[in-house]
Amino acid sequence: MRVILKTRPRAKPRIPIEAETIIPQNFLRKNDIRVYEGNKERKLEDLFFITVEGPAVSPDQVEVILTGDTGVIKRVGEYMNAGRIIVEGDIGMHCGNFMSAGEIIIRGNADSWLAREMRGGFIRCEGDAGHYCAAGYRGEKRGMRGGTVEVLGNAGDFAAEYLSGGEVHIHGSCGDLPGVEMRGGTLTIGGDCLRPCGNMTGGICRIFGTAHQFLPTFRKNGTEDVQYGGKHYRMAAFRGDIANRGKGRVLIRA
Amino acid sequence: MKVEDVVCPFCGCLCDDLVVEVDQNRVIGVENGCTLANEKFMGDRRLENPIRKEGRSWSDITYDAAIREAADILIDADRPLLYGWSGTHGEAQSVGVHLAELLGAVIDNTSTVCHGPSIMAIQEVGHPGCTLGQVKNRADVIVYWGANPIDAHPRHMSRYTTYADGFFVKEAFKERKVIVVDVRKTESSAVADEFIKVERGGDYAILSALRAIVRGKRDLIPPKIAGVTREQLFRVADICMQAKFGAIFFGLGLTMSPGKNKNVRNAIELTEELNRHTKFTISPMRGHWNVYGSNEVFTWITGYPYAVDFARGIAFYNPGETTSVDILRRGECDACLVVASDPGAHFPRACAEHLARIPTIQIDPHVNATTHLATLQIPVAVTGIDAEGTAYRMDGVPIRTRKLFDGTYPSDLEILSKIYARVKEAKGS
Numbered sequence: 248m249r250v251i252l253k254t255r256p257r258a259k260p261r262i263p264i265e266a267e268t269i270i271p272q273n274f275l276r277k278n279d280i281r282v283y284e285g286n287k288e289r290k291l292e293d294l295f296f297i298t299v300e301g302p303a304v305s306p307d308q309v310e311v312i313l314t315g316d317t318g319v320i321k322r323v324g325e326y327m328n329a330g331r332i333i334v335e336g337d338i339g340m341h342c343g344n345f346m347s348a349g350e351i352i353i354r355g356n357a358d359s360w361l362a363r364e365m366r367g368g369f370i371r372c373e374g375d376a377g378h379y380c381a382a383g384y385r386g387e388k389r390g391m392r393g394g395t396v397e398v399l400g401n402a403g404d405f406a407a408e409y410l411s412g413g414e415v416h417i418h419g420s421c422g423d424l425p426g427v428e429m430r431g432g433t434l435t436i437g438g439d440c441l442r443p444c445g446n447m448t449g450g451i452c453r454i455f456g457t458a459h460q461f462l463p464t465f466r467k468n469g470t471e472d473v474q475y476g477g478k479h480y481r482m483a484a485f486r487g488d489i490a491n492r493g494k495g496r497v498l499i500r501a
Numbered sequence: 502m503k504v505e506d507v508v509c510p511f512c513g514c515l516c517d518d519l520v521v522e523v524d525q526n527r528v529i530g531v532e533n534g535c536t537l538a539n540e541k542f543m544g545d546r547r548l549e550n551p552i553r554k555e556g557r558s559w560s561d562i563t564y565d566a567a568i569r570e571a572a573d574i575l576i577d578a579d580r581p582l583l584y585g586w587s588g589t590h591g592e593a594q595s596v597g598v599h600l601a602e603l604l605g606a607v608i609d610n611t612s613t614v615c616h617g618p619s620i621m622a623i624q625e626v627g628h629p630g631c632t633l634g635q636v637k638n639r640a641d642v643i644v645y646w647g648a649n650p651i652d653a654h655p656r657h658m659s660r661y662t663t664y665a666d667g668f669f670v671k672e673a674f675k676e677r678k679v680i681v682v683d684v685r686k687t688e689s690s691a692v693a694d695e696f697i698k699v700e701r702g703g704d705y706a707i708l709s710a711l712r713a714i715v716r717g718k719r720d721l722i723p724p725k726i727a728g729v730t731r732e733q734l735f736r737v738a739d740i741c742m743q744a745k746f747g748a749i750f751f752g753l754g755l756t757m758s759p760g761k762n763k764n765v766r767n768a769i770e771l772t773e774e775l776n777r778h779t780k781f782t783i784s785p786m787r788g789h790w791n792v793y794g795s796n797e798v799f800t801w802i803t804g805y806p807y808a809v810d811f812a813r814g815i816a817f818y819n820p821g822e823t824t825s826v827d828i829l830r831r832g833e834c835d836a837c838l839v840v841a842s843d844p845g846a847h848f849p850r851a852c853a854e855h856l857a858r859i860p861t862i863q864i865d866p867h868v869n870a871t872t873h874l875a876t877l878q879i880p881v882a883v884t885g886i887d888a889e890g891t892a893y894r895m896d897g898v899p900i901r902t903r904k905l906f907d908g909t910y911p912s913d914l915e916i917l918s919k920i921y922a923r924v925k926e927a928k929g930s
C-alpha cells in the first residue's frame with residue numbers, strides 16, 4: 248500500500264504540525280487519524296490531500312510518502328515499528344522518535360532531534376540534520392539505543408549526545424560536542440567537528456576530518472588501521488573522557 | 502516617612518535591608534541600596550494609562566477595554582506565547598501559568614536567555630547548592646566563574662562573600678580566597694586572589710582539566726589549555742581541595758558561551774569531584790530579582806521550570822523547541838503576551854521583528870524597547886514599590902516584597918486575573 252500525503256496550503260504556514268500519528272501501522276487500520284496544528288486538533292484530511300494506492304495486510308507493506316511543505320511537521324515516524332516513510336522534502340523536529348523498526352528516508356534536511364532515542368530500524372537523511380541528531384530527551388540518560396542513522400550532509404551541535412547503542416554515520420561535518428556523554432554505540436564523522444566526545448564513558452567515535460579543540464582529557468593510546476569509504480586510514484587512538492573515568496574510544500585520522 | 506527592611510526588586514540578591522523614604526506616592530530617598538537599586542526606586546517613570554497602537558500612532562484606552570482586547574487576541578491565536586514573568590511576583594506568575602493552560606499556549610520566562618542551560622544541567626546531574634547564608638558564614642574559598650558581581654549584583658560581595666564577615670569567617674577579607682574566571686579583566690577580577698583568564702569558549706576544556714587534576718591525573722594535562730597554564734590550574738585545584746568550604750558562583754559567561762548547559766554540567770561535576778576532598782557548593786548568579794521564582798512557580802504547577810508548551814493540553818518542555826527565542830525566530834507564534842520583561846531589548850533581531858509582525862500585548866509599568874513592537878500596553882504597579890508579593894532569591898529562599906505606598910495602578914495579579922476570567926468565560930470552562 249502506498250499512502251501519499253501532500254500538504255494543503257495553510258493560512259498560517261509557520262505554525263508547527265505535530266503528527267506522531269503519521270506512521271505506517273496507523274494507515275493499515277484506516278483509523279480516524281488526527282494531528283495538531285498549534286493548539287488545535289485537526290483531521291489529517293484537513294491538512295493533507297490524501298491518496299491511497301493498493302492494498303496491504305501488514306504494516307511492513309505500507310509506504311507513506313510525505314510531500315509539499317513538510318519542514319514544520321514534527322514527530323513523524325514516532326514509535327514506528329514497521330514499513331517505510333519517504334519525505335520528499337525537509338522534515339520537522341523529532342522525526343523517528345523511539346522508532347524500533349522500519350525505514351525513514353528524508354530527501355531534504357531534517358530539523359533537530361532526528362532519531363531521538365531510536366531503538367531500531369534505519370533512517371537516512373540526504374540533506375543536513377539539525378542539532379541533537381540521534382540524541383536523548385532533556386535529562387534522559389540514554390539517547391539512541393539501536394538501529395542506524397545515516398546523514399549524507401552535515402549535523403548540528405550535540406549530535407549523538409548520550410549515544411548508547413546502534414550506529415550514527417554523519418558523512419559531512421558536525422557542530423559542537425558530537426558524542427557528548429556518549430556511553431555506547433558507534434559514531435562516525437566523515438568531516439570535521441568541534442570538541443568531540445566530552446564526558447564520554449563508552450562507545451567508539453571515528454573522525455575522518457579534523458577534530459578542532461580536542462579536549463585535553465583523553466589519553467593517547469597508539470594507532471589503529473581502519474577502512475572507510477573503500478579507503479584505508481591510519482587513526483590516532485585515544486581513551487577517555489578521563490574527567491569522567493570514561494572508557495570510550497576516539498579514533499582521529501592521523 | 503521612612504520604611505525599613507525594604508526588599509530591593511532589582512537583582513537576584515533581593516537585598517532585604519534597604520531603608521526607603523516615601524513622600525505620599527513617591528520615593529524620595531534610598532539608603533543601603535546600590536546604584537542599581539537607587540535607579541529602580543528613584544528613576545521610576547511610568548506609563549500613565551493603557552495605550553493601543555492604531556496605524557503608526559498610539560491612543561489611550563481604558564483598562565477594561567485593554568483587558569478585553571488582550572483576552573480576545575489570545576483566544577483567537579493558534580499558538581500564543583506568554584513570555585517574561587521574572588519581574589513580577591509569584592502570585593501573578595501562578596495566574597500566568599493557569600492562563601497558558603487554558604489557552605493552550607507556550608509559557609516561558611527569562612531563564613530562556615540566562616540560566617535556562619543551568620537548569621538543564623541540574624536536570625542531568627543534580628544541584629549541590631546551598632543558601633547564601635551558608636556561604637557567608639562558612640565559605641573560605643569563593644569562585645566567580647563567568648560572572649562579574651561588582652557590576653551585575655553589586656552587593657553580592659559585601660553581603661555574602663568577599664567583604665561579609667561570617668560566623669566561622671571572622672575577618673572575611675583576609676580569610677576568604679577569591680578566584681575569578683573570565684574571558685576579560687573586570688572590576689571583580691581586580692579584587693581576586695587568583696584570576697584565570699580563559700580564552701573565549703575555553704571554559705569546558707578548563708573544567709574538564711580541573712576535574713582530571715582533582716582526580717589525580719595531573720600527568721595528562723598539557724602545558725597550556727585555552728590560554729591558561731597548567732601551573733595555574735594546579736594551583737587553583739590545590740586552593741579548592743584545601744578549602745574548608747568552597748562556593749562556586751557562575752554567571753552567563755558560562756551558561757551562554759559555547760557548550761552552554763554542558764559547561765554548567767561540567768562545573769557541577771567538578772563540584773561533585775571536589776566534594777570527595779572537602780565541602781564544595783555551586784550556585785547560579787540569577788539576574789532578574791524573581792527569575793528564580795518564575796522557575797519555582799512554573800515547576801510546582803507544570804513540573805517544568807520554563808519553556809512549557811500547553812498546545813496539546815498537557816505540559817511539554819523542550820528547550821530549543823519550546824523556548825521563546827526559538828519559537829519567535831521560526832515565526833511560529835501568532836500572538837504574544839509579554840509580562841514584566843523586555844524581549845525587544847534582549848532578544849535577537851529576528852525575534853523582535855516577529856514580535857512586531859504579530860499582535861503583541863505588553864503588561865509593564867514602563868515604556869521600553871518592547872513597547873515599540875507592541876500593539877497594546879497595560880501599565881501596572883511595580884512589585885516591591887506599590888504592589889507586594891512573593892519573590893525567590895537567587896539561592897531559592899522565598900522573600901515577601903513590601904508595598905511602600907498605595908498607588909493608583911492595578912497590580913500584575915489584578916490585570917492577569919481579569920484576562921484569565923474573560924478567557925475562561927469565552928472558553929466556557
Ligand code: SF4
Nearest residue numbers: 509512515516535656
Ligand atoms: S545588589 Fe541587587 S538586590 Fe541588592 S540592592 Fe543592588 S540591585 Fe538591589
